[in-house]
Amino acid sequence: MKKIISLLMVTILLIACISGCASENNNSQVPGESNSKQGTQQEQENGSEPTVLKMWIFNDVNLGYWDEMEKGYNKKNPDNPIDLQVETYPFEEMHNKLQIAIQSGAGAPDIADVEISKFPNFLRGDIPFADLTSIVEPVEDVFVKSRFHIYSKDGKVYGLPLHVGATVMFYNKDILAEAGVSSDDINTWHDFVEAGKKVKEKTGKPMFTIEVTDVFTFFPMIIQQGSDFFDKDGNVIVNNESNVKTLEFIYNMVHVDKIAIPTPGGNHHSEEFYSFFNQGGSAALMMPLWYMLRFVNYMPQIEGKIEIKPVPRWTEDGDRSAGMGGTGTVALKSSPVLDTAMSFLEYSKLSVEAQEAVWTILGFDPPRLDVWDSEVTRQENQFTEYFKQDIFAVLREVKDEIDSPNVVEGYAEMCDLVRQELMFSVISEQTKTPKEALDELASAINKYKQ
Amino acid sequence: MRKSVQLFSSKKVAPYVFTAPFVITFIVFFLYPTISTIIMSFQRIVPGEAKFVGFENYRILFDKTFYKAVSNTVVFTFWSVFILVTLPILLSVLVNYSITKFKNPLKMFIFLPAVVSTVVGGVIFRQIFGELDTSFMNSILSKFSIPPQQWTMKSSTGMLLMVLLAVWRWTGVNMLYFMAGLQNIPNELYESADIDGANWPHKFLHITLPSLQPVIVFVVLISVSAGLKMFEESYVFWQGSSPMNIGLTILGYIYREGISFGNLGLGSAAGLILLMMILIVSVIQLKYFGLLGKEEQ
Structure with a gap:
């Protein structure tokens, strides 16, 4: 009797193992096919399948901002839409996860927010972030330049600033x-x-x-x-x-x-x-x-x-x-959709619309200078209500006097x-x-x- | 097929099959990490490359910050073990005493903190021990004309807060162990002592304490190892960076170097030192309490 039971157990285990492996195989093949089929169908019908961009952030206050950016980008690029999947983790945990994902070479997102004091940790050895100099260069002059320097190494920009932190x-x-x-x-x-x-x-x-x-x-x-x-x-x-x-x-x-x-x-x-x-x-x-x-x-x-x-x-x-504090948004060079990620970053971190949203949605001082004169800075929000003064007037006054620290190892x-x-x-x-x-x-x- | 079944149920193979889950988890989650920690402690690790640097990490490690972490940990362990053994014994005897009233509410009151997370408790402690005159503790002190304290800024009060939080949290659990121990002491012993005319301190010292010895050994063992591995009690008060490192523990040091600063090599070196410390303390304790080599007897 015992033997029969143990025999049964072993068989069940074996079957479970084999079927497990088999189904994994199935998974990896079939959905790929069906995806591409769906893709081609949709392409024929209404443009293309959205590219999935994975993003990690550590502050859920920013979620509304990224939501807005995704909508804005898709409106501008109807032929090449994206599906931005933002995941929020606690501060330490997110940076740890990112570090581990990079070290192990698996599971890293396409885009991530990295806090300034954590940034130098990633700029050692083989830098895992994509060089963003090409998208920064055309607009560098209208930004507070020192905010790019804090996320740079050897003249290459690896992160895009969230705010000036004046x-x-x-x-x-x-x-x-x-x-x-x-x-x-x-x-x-x-x-x-x-x-x-x-x-x-x-x-x-x-x-x-x-x-x-x-x-x-x-x-x-x-x-x-x-x-x-x-x-x-x-x-x-x-x-x-x-x-x-x-x-x-x-x-x-x-x-x-x-x-x-x-x-x-x-x-x-x-x-x-x-x-x-x-x-x-x-x-x-x-x-x-x-x-x-x-x-x-x-x-x-x-x-x-x-x-x-x-x-x-x-x-x-x-x-x-x-300029104090800061968060740099990076693209990981391991990303399979790096081109889309970079083009999305160019819109969501550097464009006028995005920089206006930094103020209207988040209430931060946007690093893009021409936004400081824009109409949106005169709109009412919780800050103008609290302080009852033109906050940007102060910023405009000191605009050329905002240096940032050297962020190095x-x-x-x-x-x-x-x-x-x-x-x-x-x-x-x-x-x-x-x-x-x-x-x-x-x-x-x-x-x-x- | 028949052969394989015989193999599995044979006396030679079966023990290995049954112990396999433990052995495998031990190898994967303990042995492998330990060996790789040893290797990493001699390396400088940056993303994408690891370079051997000899004893460089240990050279950096042994400075006043690390000594501070070790001394904080040792002091904390001493006080928490001392209080967490004596207080629960007294409380459990009190709760066990036949004429004590409100036993169940008392038990619940003492045990309740054990189900609250240290972090939640710590946040409340942090508010109670705020440094403004209006904070709860300072307002009580002012009733006795004692000046308000900056609790989280001084080494003595900082240690007090950490020990207090640990005591608040663990007294109930340890009391549970001692109460279970008390149940096993036969009543006859007390009765015959009564006949001999012993008063209660005598009974406590000569019957209760000796009978509780195995439980005390156990509680001391787990409290020492918990004390050496202390992290949360310090983290909730200072979030990892305390003035002059008054709240830095060894685990806090490992976390800061290895995780926050990404110096995995240095963190590994500190981790190994902690492993050594726990190993040495445990062996001494086991030897002293006569638990080592008992099986051969």
Whole structure:
């Protein structure tokens, strides 16, 4: 009896195995045939079968944008339609999946969004992304050029920017008025500190908050002055004289002039800070323009009281902004439909329609400059309603003053160390002088890069 | 066909067939990854190429950041094991005590966190321990005239938060083990102790604790290995980057280097060190508790 049962089991297993293999074979052959048949039928009837483009993104806020882009592209190219299949994964997971798909050579999408700090990870060794220089070149002049440089290596562009990320200053008008200060009079950082002293004296509130667990205070300040973490060739310059002076300046704002405090919660994305600033805790906040969304979502109490202005200059003719953060859209060169993917990217990331949608749908500052004068920037949306001012007027003012960092190997590690150690040890704990901390940072990164 | 059936049911082949699932999963999911981790730890890996660099990864690995990760992990393991053994024993004895009231609500109250994910619990902890004066914990402290704390910014309070979260989450589970152990202690022992005139601390020290020894060994074993592999408790508070690395654990270090920065070689090297640590600690424990070589006896 036992033998019969075991014999039965083995037979069933074998059959299952064989039929499994067989059906796989069937699958791989038959649908291919039927597809092409359908294709030819449809071609005869109404143009061609849509090309399927697979895309991975890490922020579902962008889904509406891509939906719109697919429709727009298909309207323009009725003979060559696409079927864009967008999949959203959590931030870390998407980048990990992409890395693994590339390493293993299977399962990668045709298009993907890659966040700026992850970008250099992919630009090592055999670069898996398609060279997009050919579609960028014709329009390069009407864009903020530095936004292509952050996704480039050796003169070739591999990613297309989502936004400019122009750093601006958000002033709380009520607090400034209480202290008798006008934001129009703040032209340089020196003026800013003087205004801060008045604010502190009259209201008792700090003028400014310093991020001690993120990069958005120190980083834009050094970019503004033409300095950076790395130079163009990827050498570490984080401890150069200009950066040491900048960090000393920040230190003095907190501990000498006492017009600034370490950000409650450590950085400007913490719940503590939202609540602090919402209740009028400090007078000014320096963040990239994409931070507007946080105002709308988390700080309803100060609606209409916030004024957006360019960042103070360091010198009389210095820059008043810096391009921070970013997401680069890439095409993978392993894609079997690379030509279609590139042509879709050209439309969805570089055309005027697409760049207008960056503002109307996403509320970001589009990197294409001629859109800044367009009619759509004057239309009402949740941001114009909240801030009650012409936001693009600020952008137009600083349009030639937006530099972006050099994104090279070691960039992610550098940002991480600035986030965890540099600002915290110098500003919060005061255990190291700016010079000491920056020298230490430089040698830590150099150790990596060897 | 008949021959093959005989082969399968023969005493020689059958054991291999039955152990095959384990052996195969062991080889595919443990042995192969381990060997390839060893190889990768000597390589510098970028997409499309892997270059042997000798001990370069280990040279980079042994710096103050990694030592910090190791020391955080060890301190966390010590405190979490210490509290997660003593507290559940006391609670289970309390719940087992005949005159305790509201036993079932008490059990449920203690066990409930075990079914909540650490991440969800962590988010709530994060809110309770916010650094503004108005946050829950700080507002309680202010009632006792203690100044508000920046909980997630200091090394001592950061460790406190992680241990607290682990204790909150695992006390119920460990209590379950001890309660099961308590059921196995014969009542006669306590009765005869009563006759001898023993009071309850005596009974606890000389009957309850010795009888629970196998359970304690088991709980210590799993708690130590869980402590060394701790990741979530730190991640929910700092999302992988804590000021001065006060929340960095070994697993957090591996994740950051290997996954976030894409330095798979360095991550592999750190992973191997963690494997060594767990191996050494486990062998010492097994040896010390006399579990090694028991089968031969």
